[in-house]
Amino acid sequence: MTGPLTPIGTSLKRTDGPSKIRGLEKYAADYYPANFLWADVKRSDHPHALIKGIDLSHVRGLPGVLAVLTHEDIKGANRIGVPEMDQPVLADQKVCYKGDPVVLVLAENKAVMQEALHKIEIDYEVLPAVFDPEDALAEGAPVLHENRSGKNLLIGGAIEHGNGMEAFQVCDAIVEAEFDLPYQEHAYLETEAGIACVDDEGVLEITASTQTPWRDRNELAYALGLPVDSIRVIAPYLGGGFGGKDGITVQGLLGLAALHSNGRPVKMWTSREESFLASTKRHPGRVHYRVGCKEDGTLHAVSCRIVLDTGAYASLGGPVLALAMEHAAGAYRIPHALVEGFCVYTNNPVSGAFRGFGAPQVLAGLEQIIDMLADKIRMDRLEFRLKNVVSRGDETGCGVWMSNSTGIIPCLEKVKEHPFWVQQEEWVNQAGPFKQRGVGIAAGLQGTGYGPMVADIANAKIELLSDGHFRIYSGVADMGQGNNPTNVQIAGEVLGQAADYFELLQPDTACSLPSGSSSASRTTYTFGNALKTAATILKERILTRACNMGLGIYAEDLLLSSGKVFHLTSGREIPLANIAASMSPEERISSYAYTAPVAKHPDSAGSAIRAAGFPHRVFAFACHLARVEIDALTGEVEVCDYLAVTDAGRVLNPQIYEQQVQGGAVQGMGYALWEDFRVENGEVLTRNLASYILPTSMDVPDILSLPVETVEETGPFGMKGLGEIVINLPLPAIANGVAWALGRHIFTSPLTAERILLTMEKRQAE
Amino acid sequence: MIIHFTLNGENKNLDCAPDCRVVDLLREELGHTGTKEACGSGECGACTILVDGISKLSCLMLAAQLEGHAVTTIEGMSKGEELHPIQKSFVEKGAVQCGFCSPGMVMATADLLQRNPSPDRKEIREALSGNLCRCTGYQKIIDAVESAAAEMRDDA
Numbered sequence: 001m002t003g004p005l006t007p008i009g010t011s012l013k014r015t016d017g018p019s020k021i022r023g024l025e026k027y028a029a030d031y032y033p034a035n036f037l038w039a040d041v042k043r044s045d046h047p048h049a050l051i052k053g054i055d056l057s058h059v060r061g062l063p064g065v066l067a068v069l070t071h072e073d074i075k076g077a078n079r080i081g082v083p084e085m086d087q088p089v090l091a092d093q094k095v096c097y098k099g100d101p102v103v104l105v106l107a108e109n110k111a112v113m114q115e116a117l118h119k120i121e122i123d124y125e126v127l128p129a130v131f132d133p134e135d136a137l138a139e140g141a142p143v144l145h146e147n148r149s150g151k152n153l154l155i156g157g158a159i160e161h162g163n164g165m166e167a168f169q170v171c172d173a174i175v176e177a178e179f180d181l182p183y184q185e186h187a188y189l190e191t192e193a194g195i196a197c198v199d200d201e202g203v204l205e206i207t208a209s210t211q212t213p214w215r216d217r218n219e220l221a222y223a224l225g226l227p228v229d230s231i232r233v234i235a236p237y238l239g240g241g242f243g244g245k246d247g248i249t250v251q252g253l254l255g256l257a258a259l260h261s262n263g264r265p266v267k268m269w270t271s272r273e274e275s276f277l278a279s280t281k282r283h284p285g286r287v288h289y290r291v292g293c294k295e296d297g298t299l300h301a302v303s304c305r306i307v308l309d310t311g312a313y314a315s316l317g318g319p320v321l322a323l324a325m326e327h328a329a330g331a332y333r334i335p336h337a338l339v340e341g342f343c344v345y346t347n348n349p350v351s352g353a354f355r356g357f358g359a360p361q362v363l364a365g366l367e368q369i370i371d372m373l374a375d376k377i378r379m380d381r382l383e384f385r386l387k388n389v390v391s392r393g394d395e396t397g398c399g400v401w402m403s404n405s406t407g408i409i410p411c412l413e414k415v416k417e418h419p420f421w422v423q424q425e426e427w428v429n430q431a432g433p434f435k436q437r438g439v440g441i442a443a444g445l446q447g448t449g450y451g452p453m454v455a456d457i458a459n460a461k462i463e464l465l466s467d468g469h470f471r472i473y474s475g476v477a478d479m480g481q482g483n484n485p486t487n488v489q490i491a492g493e494v495l496g497q498a499a500d501y502f503e504l505l506q507p508d509t510a511c512s513l514p515s516g517s518s519s520a521s522r523t524t525y526t527f528g529n530a531l532k533t534a535a536t537i538l539k540e541r542i543l544t545r546a547c548n549m550g551l552g553i554y555a556e557d558l559l560l561s562s563g564k565v566f567h568l569t570s571g572r573e574i575p576l577a578n579i580a581a582s583m584s585p586e587e588r589i590s591s592y593a594y595t596a597p598v599a600k601h602p603d604s605a606g607s608a609i610r611a612a613g614f615p616h617r618v619f620a621f622a623c624h625l626a627r628v629e630i631d632a633l634t635g636e637v638e639v640c641d642y643l644a645v646t647d648a649g650r651v652l653n654p655q656i657y658e659q660q661v662q663g664g665a666v667q668g669m670g671y672a673l674w675e676d677f678r679v680e681n682g683e684v685l686t687r688n689l690a691s692y693i694l695p696t697s698m699d700v701p702d703i704l705s706l707p708v709e710t711v712e713e714t715g716p717f718g719m720k721g722l723g724e725i726v727i728n729l730p731l732p733a734i735a736n737g738v739a740w741a742l743g744r745h746i747f748t749s750p751l752t753a754e755r756i757l758l759t760m761e762k763r764q765a766e
Numbered sequence: 767m768i769i770h771f772t773l774n775g776e777n778k779n780l781d782c783a784p785d786c787r788v789v790d791l792l793r794e795e796l797g798h799t800g801t802k803e804a805c806g807s808g809e810c811g812a813c814t815i816l817v818d819g820i821s822k823l824s825c826l827m828l829a830a831q832l833e834g835h836a837v838t839t840i841e842g843m844s845k846g847e848e849l850h851p852i853q854k855s856f857v858e859k860g861a862v863q864c865g866f867c868s869p870g871m872v873m874a875t876a877d878l879l880q881r882n883p884s885p886d887r888k889e890i891r892e893a894l895s896g897n898l899c900r901c902t903g904y905q906k907i908i909d910a911v912e913s914a915a916a917e918m919r920d921d922a
Contacts, residue, residue, distance in 0.1 A: 018849065020865030021872065023800015030799035189804040189812055189866040189900055239802070239866030240900050272805045370919035480864025480901045512798035518795065539789040556825040655860040659902060664862065666903030689809035702887075 009350040009715045010492045011655035012483040015499055016237060016478070026566065027239050028209040028386040029193035033265035034193065037066055039112050039257040040268065042120045043278065044344030046128035047347035047682030048142060048534035051094060054103060055121035062119070064112035069104040074256060080248045082215055083612075084154070084314035086145060089223050089252035089403045095128070096312035097347050098142050098682050099277040106257050106266060119316075131682055133285075133309040133344035141636025142310060144345045153347040153477070154310050155318040156287040159325055161399040167301035167336030171292025175372045178436025179289070179365035180748040183677035184282035184354060184670075185693055187685075188479075190564045191275040192249035195378055196258035207234040211245045211477050211518040213507045219248055220255050231255070241479030242667070243353035244279050246519045261482045261659025273687045280315050280352030281677060283308040283343075285324075286694030289367040297379045299388045302397050303334040304328040306362065308343045308351070309732040316430065320707040321708040322612035323447065325605070327728075329397025330366045331408045331445040331621060332388045332635040337397040341609070347682045353519060357663065358729045367442035367732030368745055369634040379675040381736075382421065385443050385623075386412050396445075400615040401601035405710040405720065407647030410619040412443060414645045414706050427627060429741070438641075442732035443623040446725035447597045449522040454613070456522060456596035459513030460530035462491060463540055467578030468563050471493065476527045478506065481723055482656045483523040484655035489653060490528050490716060494535035496560045515593060521721025522596065523622065524652070528716035530594035536588035545579050545587075591739055597714055618712060618720050624665070626730035628737035635757030637673055637738060642701055646707040646725060650718030651738020654707075657722060661705040664726025670695045676750050704716030771832040773798075774842025780829075788832060791814045792839060800840035800869045804898070811897030814870035815839050821877035840869035843876070851921070852876060852914040854908040861910035863901035871897050875911050885921055887912065 020024040032327055056068050071078055071092040076090060079085040103120050107113040128142040135450040136152040138512045143151050149155070168174060194208030204226060206298045210216055213233040221228040238245060250268040270278070276560040285308040292301045306324050310317030328339045332692040341698035390396055415421050422440040431437040450456040458681035461473040469662060471490055478484040501565040515527050543555035546565040551574050554557055564573045580588060599617040603610070627641040644661050651657045678685040686692040711718040731749060738756065739745040746759055770779050772918065774775040782791060792798040792815070804812035806825050816838040843850040849857065852875050862868050873892060878885060878893040885893065890911045891904070899907060 011860070013857060014860070016865065017862045018853075020862050021840075021849065021853040021856050021868055022844050023798070023863060023869045026799065027866065029802075030793075032794055032797075032799075187900055189802065189864070189898065238864060239804075240864045242900070390912070415861065480866075482863065655906075659860055659863055659906065662903035662905045663901045664903075667900065688807060689805050690807070694898055694900065695903075696895045696898065697891040697908065700903060702905050702908075703903060726852065733875065 012489050012499060014482050014490050014656065015504060018486050020697045025237055027190055028207055028236055029190050029239065029269050032267065033194045033195055033197065035223040036265040036267045036507040036602065036661055037106045037108060037214040037261055038110060038113050039104060039106050039266045040117060041101040041253060042117050044091065044098055044100040044102055046095060046124050046126055048127040048199055048689050049096050049124035049125060050093060051102065051124040053124060058119040059116045060110065061574065064108040064114050065105060068108040069256060069260055073260060073286060073739045074224065075488055076223045076702050077592060078223055080219045080223045081314055082219065082247060082254050083605065085222065087313040089256060097349055099349060100312065100747050101253065104228060104253055104257060104738065106261055116649055122755045125687060129347040131346055131348055133307050133346055136346045137342065138342045144347065154314050154343045154345055155321055155608055155612060156342045157606040159337065159398050159605045159609065161397060162336035163305060163602055164336060164338040168292050171300050171632055172295040173267065173373060173376045174290060174292040175369050175376060176290040177369060177747055179287045179556060181285050181287065181361045182677065182750055183363055184675055185276060185677045185692055186242040186244030186279065186354060188240025188244055189543050190244060191270045191272060192279060193269040194250050194254050195265055195267045196254040196262065198258050203232055203233045206254055207236060208251050208254065209238045209245055210235050210251065211241045211479055212247055213477060213509055214514045216248055216251050217509050217519060219249060222459050223252055224255050224517035225421040232510045235477040237506060238477060238479035241518065242355045242521060243357065246353035246517055249279065274690065276687050276692065277349065277684050279432060282348050282354035283310060283317065283320055283361065285309060285361050287362055287371045289365050289452065291373055293371045293373055294378065294516050295377060295389050297384050299332050299334045301327050302334045303340045304362065306341040309346050309348055310343050311346055311350040312350040313350045315350050317351060317611040320353065320358040322342040322614045324362045324449065325398055325443050326398055326610060326616065327359040327445065328362045328366065330363060331390050331393050331443060332349045332397055333390055334397030342456060348679055349684060355667065356724045357520065359728045360731060363728045364731040364749065367444065367601045368735055370741065371736045382412060382416050382441060389443065391663035399603045401599060403601065404618045404714060405649060405712040407708045408443060408445065408619065409648050410708045411645045412749050414708060415625050415643065417439060418643060420625050420627060420641055420643050431629060436632055436741040437628065438737035439625065439627050440733045440736030440740065441623060442736060443543065444728045445619045445621050446521060446728055448525055448618040448620065449616060449723040451613030451616055451666050452598040456516065456526055457711065458527040458530040458590060459588065459593045460527060460534040461513050461591040462531065462534050464538060464542065464576065464583065466577065466580050468580055469503060470497060470500050471505060473512035474507055476507065476523045477518040479518055481660060483518065486524050486528065486530055486652060490531050490726055491535045495539055498562045501562055503508065504649045509706050521724045524719065525721050526594060529651055530592050532716045533594065534590045534592035537592060539754055541587055542579055545583055546574055549574060549582060575739060618714060620720050620722060621726040622725045622729055626731040626733040626737045628734055628741060630738065630741045630756060637751060637756060637758065639669055639701055643704045645706045646722065647710050648718035648722035648725060649712035649715050651707050652717055652719050657707065658705050660722045661726050662703040665703045665730055666695050666700050668727040668730025669700055669734065671693050671750065672734040673750050674752065730746055768831065769829055769833050772836045774838055783828045784828065784830050785795060786829040788827040788829055792824060792831045794921065798839050798841050802869060804866065810869045811874060812867055814873040814897065816873055816876060819880060821874050835917055838903050841871060843872060851917045854913040854916065855910045859910035859913055861906040867897060867899040871907055875914065879918060883915060883916060885886050
């Protein structure tokens, strides 16, 4: 069967749909190899303690327990993490948070596993612990990692632009506030999972739910003391990721287990509770803003102090802080700025990558401050933004040069002309009894890719098979966003083939090529660019070979279409299988390495912040609008309508584009309203989906998505990254709507019903 | 203990531990990994199956409870390559992203459309509120259920 062609810009159905909807697609959690053993770990009971001794005498020899392993069984460095390799696979001298893995057990079944984990006795010497990042920076605070010169400061720095703080002296209006931002748990439905075994040739093969197969392989080699080429990592479709699988979760433990399983395969699959305890979160933090403008509404100065709690280990805390700092002035031209940032170790659970990567925290604060400042100078909130946002060629307040497509003005204009904005007063005034309404907006941006110091490279590979079909070797994992099905659309466009002429392989370090992580709004941008060129090279080879075979004199007279090559003037054709037969296996494979462009504009950030990823070159932009209604009796907020206008360049596939916008907006609503991940003295209090409240189908409205299609000339077919910009604005847009309804801003989120009710009571008492 | 039930129309007589959860029986013993597990405590709906046509959470059921009943899992919804109208419309409407919630969503939808062949969007949202999705924001799932309901009414 030949399906329709796959032109860019149409809603080609995702090729992963049928296998997923039939329950046949195998995720990492779905593998139960023959004769496998379960692996699981005993985790720390203390947030900070020295390990004085481990008593395994009651466990070794238990029927059904095959191996019990500690750090002493690890031959390598026993450290994982990027860029800081500070996290042990199994804790050695001490534990740094409640959840640190200490002992790894391999058992025949889960019942024996539970018994074994229960019988492990670990003798701890409890150490003083620190749970607040400001406390952790104070002189005399307990130090987590003694080898670090900066004590508990993982990374710190400043960005200065213009005259910094002096500029506030000439501002006509200034607003200042401090925002408390919560943890957010990724809560992907597929908890951390994988299988591992050592094959007959001694290669450690790991199939895992991971966003980073290539990086995992390098980290595992270092941590476990193996040559890189003796490790193979396979990344099937993920059951969600959102940044929580940007790096090693169970892979180190799985690898260690497989090295001690007497050749049997091993399987790990964390429970929801264990996932909540031991997985990374969005960094909680405090963001202190001061923003000043002139009386005509021109923004003049911004200062911002960001303190992020990275927990016990660095994870991606450094780059998250750098991104937070880079986005701290939003999409505004502000001539004078001072942004200071601190990412700090504490004995809390580890924070790391999460969709938005630092930008949601700062934009949550900035976009509420912008509303407050507009109110103060009695200027329309949208006009105030329009007056100050960047155009192409401008610098943001953080000195970030908008050298590429910059569509924030059209985003704001689309909101301005939409009925939700035009009729805001009428809608608010129509609130029923015991209801209070407000309309909020927020605008912002999100950088694409890794920044200037880490090569953002993808290596695409595509093969013409002997039967005339094509095989795409995806190099970047697909955690659900559809980047790999989009590969079919990109290659289909270049090669003129319908979707069913392609086989799509998921990343496998044994046969695809290193292509970086599924993260940073860079998956389709970077890999798509590489694939587009790889497919173009293959197309030229095919057409040239068709000429060799007598179909025509010049390649431009030939048309490549599904399964064949046509000669345009004569109408003759050759099946692709025949052309493939005349090509050597090497000729039939095309690969191309694409490196994303970086910013070369001089900037004022310190070297640590620059090394962590500041600044970016290509940005997506958005403006969101939320119509909210508060129940005055319960404090509950309902988001009645939601509009998301996005500039992520040209839309390659409207359906996949909407999937990102709708899903991201709703995940952002969870961050804004319900997702209250609670940690007290290092102890996670929200351990399941009954206490950590995710948005359900009943809690959210339909999302209206309007694209602004700028053409990003560096992106494949004019696109740029979309996955993250969508989550940056729900919190401030909803908070601004809530502030209208309540008559005051609440600086602590999420905006739970309790918090709103308390605010209303306080206001009535005044 | 020996239990007898039908799985997607096929008779099964299995010897299993009385405390074996149905989700484990399906996934580990029978290789039906289309039924997912995402919380193990009845909070997410990913493990939804049909027992005598009614949606049940297989992580909260023990194998013995299947005795004499008819079980349908996601693998039993399509006829070979031919998708059930609900599955077809999930694919067409873009309701599948990571796909880990999708089998449970399809089973919950099957239950809904048997009870109510013409649900409106609000009724669909209510019926699926026990099934969590972290990718889609639910909108395209609601679109898919609306469209499947219309198609199944036309076919009936």
